[in-house]
Amino acid sequence: MTRKRISKQLRAGRRTVSELVVVRLILYRRILRDLAFSGTRYVFSHQLAALADVTPEQLRRDLMNVRYEGSPTRGYEVVVLEECIGAFLDPPSTQAVALVGVGNLGRALFAYFLGRRPLLQIVAAFDIDPAKVDRMINGCPSYHISEARTVMRERGINVAMIAVPAAAAQSVADTLVEAGVRSLLNFADVRLRLPPDVYVEHIDIGVTLEKVAFFARRPAGVEREAGSP
Amino acid sequence: MTRKRISKQLRAGRRTVSELVVVRLILYRRILRDLAFSGTRYVFSHQLAALADVTPEQLRRDLMNVRYEGSPTRGYEVVVLEECIGAFLDPPSTQAVALVGVGNLGRALFAYFLGRRPLLQIVAAFDIDPAKVDRMINGCPSYHISEARTVMRERGINVAMIAVPAAAAQSVADTLVEAGVRSLLNFADVRLRLPPDVYVEHIDIGVTLEKVAFFARRPAGVEREAGSP
DNA sequence: TGCTAGCTGTGAAACGCATAACAGCGTTCG
DNA sequence: CGAACGCTGTTATGCGTTTCACAGCTAGCA
Ligand SMILES: NC(=O)c1ccc[n+]([C@@H]2O[C@H](COP(=O)([O-])OP(=O)(O)OC[C@H]3O[C@@H](n4cnc5c(N)ncnc54)[C@H](O)[C@@H]3O)[C@@H](O)[C@H]2O)c1
Ligand SMILES: NC(=O)c1ccc[n+]([C@@H]2O[C@H](COP(=O)([O-])OP(=O)(O)OC[C@H]3O[C@@H](n4cnc5c(N)ncnc54)[C@H](O)[C@@H]3O)[C@@H](O)[C@H]2O)c1
Numbered sequence: 001m002t003r004k005r006i007s008k009q010l011r012a013g014r015r016t017v018s019e020l021v022v023v024r025l026i027l028y029r030r031i032l033r034d035l036a037f038s039g040t041r042y043v044f045s046h047q048l049a050a051l052a053d054v055t056p057e058q059l060r061r062d063l064m065n066v067r068y069e070g071s072p073t074r075g076y077e078v079v080v081l082e083e084c085i086g087a088f089l090d091p092p093s094t095q096a097v098a099l100v101g102v103g104n105l106g107r108a109l110f111a112y113f114l115g116r117r118p119l120l121q122i123v124a125a126f127d128i129d130p131a132k133v134d135r136m137i138n139g140c141p142s143y144h145i146s147e148a149r150t151v152m153r154e155r156g157i158n159v160a161m162i163a164v165p166a167a168a169a170q171s172v173a174d175t176l177v178e179a180g181v182r183s184l185l186n187f188a189d190v191r192l193r194l195p196p197d198v199y200v201e202h203i204d205i206g207v208t209l210e211k212v213a214f215f216a217r218r219p220a221g222v223e224r225e226a227g228s229p
Numbered sequence: 230m231t232r233k234r235i236s237k238q239l240r241a242g243r244r245t246v247s248e249l250v251v252v253r254l255i256l257y258r259r260i261l262r263d264l265a266f267s268g269t270r271y272v273f274s275h276q277l278a279a280l281a282d283v284t285p286e287q288l289r290r291d292l293m294n295v296r297y298e299g300s301p302t303r304g305y306e307v308v309v310l311e312e313c314i315g316a317f318l319d320p321p322s323t324q325a326v327a328l329v330g331v332g333n334l335g336r337a338l339f340a341y342f343l344g345r346r347p348l349l350q351i352v353a354a355f356d357i358d359p360a361k362v363d364r365m366i367n368g369c370p371s372y373h374i375s376e377a378r379t380v381m382r383e384r385g386i387n388v389a390m391i392a393v394p395a396a397a398a399q400s401v402a403d404t405l406v407e408a409g410v411r412s413l414l415n416f417a418d419v420r421l422r423l424p425p426d427v428y429v430e431h432i433d434i435g436v437t438l439e440k441v442a443f444f445a446r447r448p449a450g451v452e453r454e455a456g457s458p
Numbered sequence: 459t460g461c462t463a464g465c466t467g468t469g470a471a472a473c474g475c476a477t478a479a480c481a482g483c484g485t486t487c488g
Numbered sequence: 489c490g491a492a493c494g495c496t497g498t499t500a501t502g503c504g505t506t507t508c509a510c511a512g513c514t515a516g517c518a
Pocket of ligand 1: 100101102103104105106126127128129132145162163164165166168171172187188189204205206334336337338339340341
């Protein structure tokens with residue numbers, strides 16, 4: 001097979017991409033950014049794979065989804081590969097995100113996303129506590145949850161993070177779906193029941209810590225590292 | 230095959246359990262607790278499965294790892310099943326956890342774990358900032374990171390959460406391993422490189438949000454919900 | 459200029475996990 | 489009192505992902 005071919009997979013565009021592949025691509029891109037920042041020009045699959053903690057084959061296979069090919073002698077050009085992955089992951093411009101629940105976790109999330117990830121910005125916060133609404137939090141307006149529908153539609157927000165107590169999470173999620181949200185990141189320790197066209201991701205820290213604690217007392221054997229994202 | 234058999238899998242004890250199974254068992258147990266709290270006595274596999282957002286077959290298969298069998302007519306006795314899962318997941322008594330990095334996220338984690346999960350307690354915090362050490366935080370002593378080795382060994386802590394800036398995470402992890410930690414839960418957005426007998430779990434919130442944002446603009450098709458824990 | 463070395467891209471096999479399918483059994487209802 | 493139903497435990501099947509293996513290519517070097 002000649003080298004100037006374009007595999008069916010590639011031709012198919014991003015047709016069907018596994019969630020796992022998406023997560024790893026995001027991870028690769030972040031590592032590539034770091035590499036570019038530190039002045040690295042080229043990187044081989046085995047180097048990048050080591051940094052991402054995957055096998056080189058896995059990395060190369062993942063990269064088949066991206067419109068870029070490395071050189072057998074130099075490897076991948078860091079900035080070009082980063083851009084190609086970016087083109088694939090495709091934040092069309094900047095994507096607006098809402099945060100519901102400005103408590104301990106919510107404020108920490110604000111601090112975390114402040115500055116980094118310019119393409120993903122928290123542009124609205126919601127809470128039910130009168131003391132926390134109608135003011136600015138880290139340069140972002142905070143509204144009462146009852147305004148969610150209006151604000152979300154006006155600002156075209158279709159991604160939201162939920163950081164409210166478990167008891168309130170389902171109702172908040174319903175409200176957000178009503179407001180037109182496409183996908184959710186839920187930190188509350190309840191499994192949300194939502195229409196199938198809404199994408200939901202749970203980050204369940206309690207469960208994860210229990211898992212970690214469980215494997216702390218294993219008879220020494222399982223040494224897999226699992227990416228939770 | 231008679232009903233009073235004990236499958237090889239069961240006989241083998243917890244020999245080989247997939248991480249995925251462990252996570253789901255933890256999830257089932259939490260749901261069972263809620264059910265017990267709300268006064269439910271019996272539950273069928275399809276009900277519990279719906280609450281956990283898995284298929285009934287999956288649930289029953291997972292329960293094969295636990296020494297308990299439900300009745301075809303009543304289903305599973307909630308409290309008994311909860312106990313059996315607990316016996317399997319096996320927090321021998323109470324398990325001590327350390328938290329490194331008392332910043333925004335660290336404090337939120339303190340608030341979160343306070344009270345709940347009595348078998349999993351944060352008994353020591355570490356930081357490098359003099360202003361944050363040598364005092365009590367939520368009833369838990371805070372030490373300078375240089376004391377980690379001593380304190381961890383003295384208190385027999387072998388599980389730790391890392392909530393320090395990415396730049397410091399690897400060095401902190403190395404210190405903790407040196408102090409005898411068995412498994413880690415890392416919140417910093419760097420992939421840690423550690424000896425293979427140390428179990429590491431990454432909660433990478435930035436990557437996860439990017440993933441969620443990515444699937445917010447899908448052509449409507451993928452409606453899978455993936456448990457990140 | 460021909461050869462070796464080492465990397466990439468990718469078809470094909472292997473593996474693990476989830477889903478489907480089935481046997482046993484207690485209850486219920488004809 | 490028997491038979492049909494519905495649920496459990498378990499075995500078998502299928503699918504998606506990872507791993508293996510190799511062909512093609514490019515530079516470097518004799
Ligand atoms: N703090 C953590 O580190 C942590 C870790 C894992 C999971 N969580 C989960 O995240 C959630 C929030 O945790 P937290 O520590 O920030 O709690 P918190 O009590 O500090 O904050 C919750 C916030 O949600 C607001 N709220 C309550 N009901 C609401 C509603 N119906 N609509 C809008 N806002 C509402 C409250 O006013 C409050 O500001 C909880 O479900 C918790 O289980 C927290
Ligand atoms: N805040 C969030 O919601 C959030 C979300 C996802 C990930 N994270 C990650 O969690 C980590 C912490 O986030 P944060 O917002 O709490 O940051 P932060 O700056 O508020 O807190 C970091 C803490 O770590 C301490 N620290 C620094 N170097 C240390 C060392 N060598 N040993 C011990 N302690 C040290 C600092 O003194 C500070 O108290 C970061 O890596 C961040 O990327 C945070």
